[in-house]
Amino acid sequence: MRTVVLAQLRTHAARLIASTLAVVIAVGFVVATLVLNETSRSTVLDTVGARYVDAAAVASTTLDHPFTDDDVAALADLGSVGAVAPSYETGVQASVPGRPGSQYLLVESVADAPQLRWQELSAGRLPKATGEVAVSDRARAEVGDVLSVSVYDAEGEETTAEATVTGIVDLQGDPEAGLYGRGFVTEEQAQAWGAVDPVQLRIAAGPGFSADQVRTDVAAAVPGDVVVRSGEEQAEKAAADLMGNSTALAAVLLVFGTVAVVVAGLVIANTFAVLLAQRTRELALLRCVGATARQVRRSVLGEALATGLVSSAVGVALGIGLAAGVSTLVGSNSAIPLSGVTVPLYAVLAGLGVGTVVTVLAALAPARAATKVAPLAALRPVDSAPLRSRPGLLRLVLGLLLVVPGVLLLAAGVVTASVLVALPGGVLSFLGVVLLAQRAVPPVVAAAGRLAGRFGGVPARLAAGNATRNPRRTAATATALLIGVTLTSAFVVGAASTKATAQAGLDAEFPTDVLVRSYDADLPDSLSRTLLDVDGVQRAAGVIGGDVTGPDGEPVFVQAVDPTEAATVLRSTDKVDLPSTGVAVLPEWAAESWSVQDGAPVTFAVDGRTVTLQAQVTGLEQGLLMEPDALRSLLPDAGTSELWLLLDDADPDGQVGTVDDVTDVVAEAAPEAQVTGVVTMRDQLNKVLDILLLVVTGLLGVAVVIALIGVGNTLALSVVERRQENGLLRALGLTRGQLRGLLAWEAALVAGVAAVLGVLIGGAYGLIGAASVLGELGPIVLDVPWLQVAAIVVVATLAGLLASVLPARRAARTSPVAAIAA
Amino acid sequence: MSVPVMTVPGEPPAPARTTAAVRATGLRKTYGSGETAVHALAGVDVTFAAGEFTAIMGPSGSGKSTLMHCLAGLDTATAGEVWLGDTALTSLRDDQLTTLRRQRIGFVFQSFNLLPVLDARENIVLPMQLGGLRPDPAWFDAVVARLGLRERLRHRPHELSGGQQQRVAIARALLPRPDVVFADEPTGNLDSRSGAEVLGLLRSSVKETGQTVVMVTHDPSAAAYADRVVLLADGRLAGDLADPTAESVLDALRGLGG
Structure with missing residues (x-):
């Protein structure tokens, strides 16, 4: 054989x-x-997680128990450890020559050991000595610039130093890159600029030692409250955070x-x-x-x-x-x-x-x-009678056996918001749907064919008959397309909901577009108006603040904002509790230390003036907030401590430009203020989501292409089988165009039915999938992109028509005589 | 459908036309070229009179099927002319030929005559519907009644016997009242009783309604139903018999060496 x-x-x-x-x-x-x-x-x-992926192990502790030099030395002495890089972090105000004012730079130390340096440079080199610094793009400095760096110690005393820019670090799409500039200096320099003892150590393996070995050794050497992860785990945690x-x-x-x-x-x-x-x-x-x-x-x-x-x-x-x-x-x-x-x-x-x-x-x-x-x-001889194969009973029973528990699992997955329950349910039920489709598709095609026959003339009527002649083959062809369309539309619908939910989540997480904050001096009153003149800035809300005496007699920093004004500036108020009249919003730590219950009165005082407000305890991470009138009754001269800006919904590049402009304006008016471009971070995260969606949608499109090859195959097979029949039709007066139309109708019927069924089933799967995946994370925003869904149906049907072109040409070329003679 | 059958026989459909329904002059059909060229038709001049039942006969490979295909506009001749009434087929483009076929020519083939997905009624009206025409109900009833298909109209082809399928094909051919009906071995796949029935129906359509019928056959007893037999051998006309009988046809064929 x-x-x-x-x-x-x-x-x-x-x-x-x-x-x-x-x-x-x-x-x-x-x-x-x-x-x-x-x-x-x-x-x-x-x-x-660039800084972590190449590390063999990462040890993390808390701010209360930072690593000491002895800890670092002890770890470095371990046999399997090649190098230890403590991460020193601090913040400075830096001014770039030729630019007004100063900007906030988040400074971190560069590892001494080359294998633990993760920074990618777009220009220059990393710093080697004190007085040198490498900066990120956001700092907008050039190699060779000499920065004037102001450092404030714990008492608020300012010291100034100079640092030469040795290199520009490319953060390569780190979503946090746009928040503020970054500086990279030697460990020594970081400590000189006020970095406290490190809470994180990145550890490289010595020659010949495995990462696992290093992790085990390090874990054994450090106290129990220190968390030791592999570099990859730490990177995943960073990505996840x-x-x-x-x-x-x-x-x-x-x-x-x-x-x-x-x-x-x-x-x-x-x-x-x-x-x-x-x-x-x-x-x-x-x-x-x-x-x-x-x-x-x-x-x-x-x-x-x-x-x-x-x-x-x-x-x-x-x-x-x-x-x-x-x-x-x-x-x-x-x-x-x-x-x-x-x-x-x-x-x-x-x-x-x-x-x-x-x-x-x-x-x-x-x-x-x-x-x-x-x-x-x-x-x-080839039987001219229609083939009447009946889809097996086995198929029906098996299909139901898969669909019923699958749907139950899906329901359970949605209710418990657990994707690990919903996923097997989805696979089971989908396999069941595919089996049942073999039975369900032919009658639907027949019904659609009757409808088409009403206005499509003789070719449409003939096509309807032809499409249901070999139900099993039609079902197989349609199912292939159905699978592709189902998955694509499931993904499109699921992705829309994922995006809507993620968007809502990001809005809640980062409600302001740009945050202008001053820790020391008040922001000038005119700043808000000046900023509104900046192109791309839509609205601004000021937050006033000042120190008052709390119920325990200790000073406490309180801020106040007009809730109606704030609401127009914030993208979302899900994660900000705004004060209403007569209310003070207290974070939990304040409520605890003052022993104030939710709803109880709480009194603040300044120089004998007092105001008593009703406490509203919030679980959200925010500061003490009250209404401006309440704060002014205590501090009549309370100055603006923060400005919240809402930008126009321009493209991300435009918004980044606006953030830069705002930074310049603020630097001039209030040199010590810090500008945080939250909007850039939100945009970066959005872009990541968009790219993922685009790539996967494209890949699923391939499934549709394969399915369309199937449609073409089936039609080609039909053309071969019906050579005589098509010849007869031609002899009886069917024009070439009508014959092509006949095959086009057949393709459109099969493809159209598959597309419509696929979109219906896929839409349901998409919503279920989004609900079960996102349900774990918080409130779900379901979104059906109708336009895209309609586009899927139209494109699939048109593509089906396209698949009929080659077989139809072949059929139309056949001369009627050749067909009859065969 | 309620028109009484009685009124129909008195309604001869044949319009006024020239006496020649179909005519061919110098018809040649060559396959291949040079040394290997095969002349299926090597110069045929023939005329088929209107209202006549003509049989084309000849041994296998004599070119009788090719002749019919060229006459019916199914195939294009290499040289020569074909006239259907006053229309020269040889000058028509494919779409014009197609339209002409569905309006002015009826076909009955040996086998695979009907579309399996359509029932008898739909098969009968198919050529007219392809042209967007509605059949005259009285004429439809008359044709269906004469062919004895009244009870079979809702049946699919695979539910009909061979003879019934050929009767449906004849009904389809007659319905548009074509200038000419071409029948290609219409009894080739039938038992003798059904075959005789089909031939009788073709014969009566010529007699009663003046329909022109041209039939290709290799069966002398089938040819005997015709008014005239045209004999073909090696792509050339080889004889012409009027009022043939099975015996005279057989004799003539023997004379051809077939």
């Missing part, structure tokens, strides 16, 4: 091209998804991976089923000339194995290439670049495995069907 297998492969190479293509694309899809997942994961870690929740990120990646594998498997299976359908007679002929059923089965499976292996290998290569392409394309101009490609071994193995196993599995059913066919069937 091996000769038969080889001969089949040789003779039918052309026919196999289609199935090979499907396997190649599908495997490429899986591999590209896995590789891109891995790449974007490592890229996110690289940017947000920033992005909100690490399990959500992991869950999203898990969902994509699962989706990729499932869709690839189903699409290959479907395409192969269509392609092998035309072989039934050929296989029966083999039986006729003496092949046993076993031999026939083995020949089909052998062929599938060879096809699967070869095309999977090609697919793996394609996938890696695709990922590299996407990475280069996205990486060049995005907030969080996908840098290079990270090819995990499991992606290669998964690609090969999925492609080969699924191809063989897909061939099992036709192989079984082929051996069941009586050998004589090969000699029987």
Whole structure:
């Protein structure tokens, strides 16, 4: 039988091209998804956790018990430890020559050991000695500039020093890069500028020692309250602290991976089923000339194995290439670049495995069907009667057995907001839906066909009949497209909700666009008006503040803001409790230290003047807030301590420019004030989200493309089978255009029904998925992007029409005589 | 559908036309070129009179099917002209030919005559519907009644016997009142009783309504139903018999060496 297998492969190479293509694309899809997942994961870690990923271990303690020099020395003495970098941090005011005023710089130490330096330089070098500093882009200084640095000690005494800029550090899309400038100095310099004892140590392994070894040794050497993580764990924690929740990120990646594998498997299976359908007679002929059923089965499976292996290998290569392409394309101009490609071994193995196993599995059913066919069937003329195959009862029962528990799991996942419950439910129910689709699709196509026949004329009526002639094949074709459309629309709807929820979350987390804050002197009263003149600034709200005497007789810093004015400036008030008349908003620490209950009166005093307000205890992290009138009755001259700015909804670049302008204006008017461009951070996070969505949507689009190859295949097969019939129609007066129309209608019916069903099912999955993933994180904002959903239906149907073009041309070229003579 | 069948026989549909329904002059059809060229038709001049039932006969490979395909506008000739009434088919483009076929020519083929997805009624009206026309209900009833299909209109082709399928095909061919009906071995797949029935129906449509019918056959007893037999051999006209009988046709064929 091996000769038969080889001969089949040789003779039918052309026919196999289609199935090979499907396997190649599908495997490429899986591999590209896995590789891109891995790449974007490592890229996110690289940017947000850049300083940690290369460390063997990271030890963290609390501000109450910082690491001492002795601790650092002790760790450095451990045999497995190569180097220890304590992280010294401090803040300074720095003025750049040629720029007005001064700006806040967050200063941190550069590791002495080269292997623990993570900073990427776009110019110059890292500092080597005191008096040198490297800065980030945000500082807007150039190499060689001499900065004048003001440092305030604990008593508020100012000392001034000079520092030469030696290099510019590229923070490479770190979302926090836009908040304020960063300075990088030697450890010694950081301490001289007021850095306190470090709370975090980054540790590199000595030559020949594994990271695990280092982690174990360090963990054994430090006190129990010190947390020791691997560099990667620490980086993930940093990413998670920033992005909100690490399990959500992991869950999203898990969902994509699962989706990729499932869709690839189903699409290959479907395409192969269509392609092998035309072989039934050929296989029966083999039986006729003496092949046993076993031999026939083995020949089909052998062929599938060879096809699967070869095309999977090609697919793996394609996938890696695709990922590299996407990475280069996205990486060049995005907030969080996908840098290079990270090819995990499991992606290669998964690609090969999925492609080969699924191809063989897909061939099992036709192989079984082929051996069941009586050998004589090969000699029987093609039956002109409509094929009335009934989808198996087994399929129905199995489908229901999958859908019912799947839906229950999904419901449980939504109720408990647990994606780990919903995910298996989604996979189960989706497999069930695919099985049931085989039964549900033909009647829907028939109904749609009756509708189309009413206004589409004779070709539409004929197409409706043709589309339901071989229900199993129509169902297989439609299902392939259904899968692609379902997943794409699930993703689009899910992503819209994810974005809406994340947007709401970011708004709540960072309610102001720009924060101008002065710790020492009051901000000039005119500043708010000047800032409103800056292009891109929409509104400003001032916060006044001052020291008053609290109920315990100790001084306390209190701020006051007009709640109506504040509400117009804040993007969200979910995480800010604004005061109302007669109320003081107390954070929990204040309520505790003063033993004030929520709703109880609380009295503040200044120089004998007192005001008594009703306490409103808030669990949110914010300062003491009251209404301006209340504060002024205590401190008539209370000055502005903060300005909250709302920017126009311009593009992110425009907003970054506005933040720079605001920084300049503030630096001139109030040199010691600090400008925090919160809006830039929010934009960066938004961009990350957008890129992830774009990449994955693109990949799912590939599933639709594969499905459309399936539509084209089915139509091509129909054209071959109906050669005589089409010839007859041509003889009877069907014009070429009408014949093309007939096939176009057939394609549109199948594709349209699949698209509509897919969008309905996919939309539901998207909402369920978003609810279960995001439910863990807080309130969900569900959002259905109607326009995109409609676009999916239109595009899928149009693409189906497109898939009919080649087969239709072939059909129209056939002369009526050739068809009749056949 | 309520028009009484009684009124129909008195309604001959044949419009005024020239006596020649179909005419070919110098018709050639060559496949290939040079040494390997095969002349399926090597210069045929033939005229088919209106209101006549003509059979085209000849041995296998004599070119009789090619002749019919060229006459019916299904195939294009290499040289020569074909006239359907006053229309020169050889000058028409594909879409014009297609329209002409559905309006002015009826077809009955040997097998695979009907579309499996349509029922008998839909098959019968198909050519007219393709042209966006509505069949005259009285004429439809008359045709259906004469072919005995009244009870079968809702049946799909696979629910009909071979003879019934051919009767549906004949009804379809007659319905648009074409200038000419071409029948290509219409009894080839039928048992002798059904075959005789089909031939009788073609014959009566010529007699009763003046329909022109041209039939290709290799069966002398089928040819005997015709008014005239045109004999073809090696792509050339090889004989012409009026009022043939099975015996005279057989004799003529023997004379061709077939």
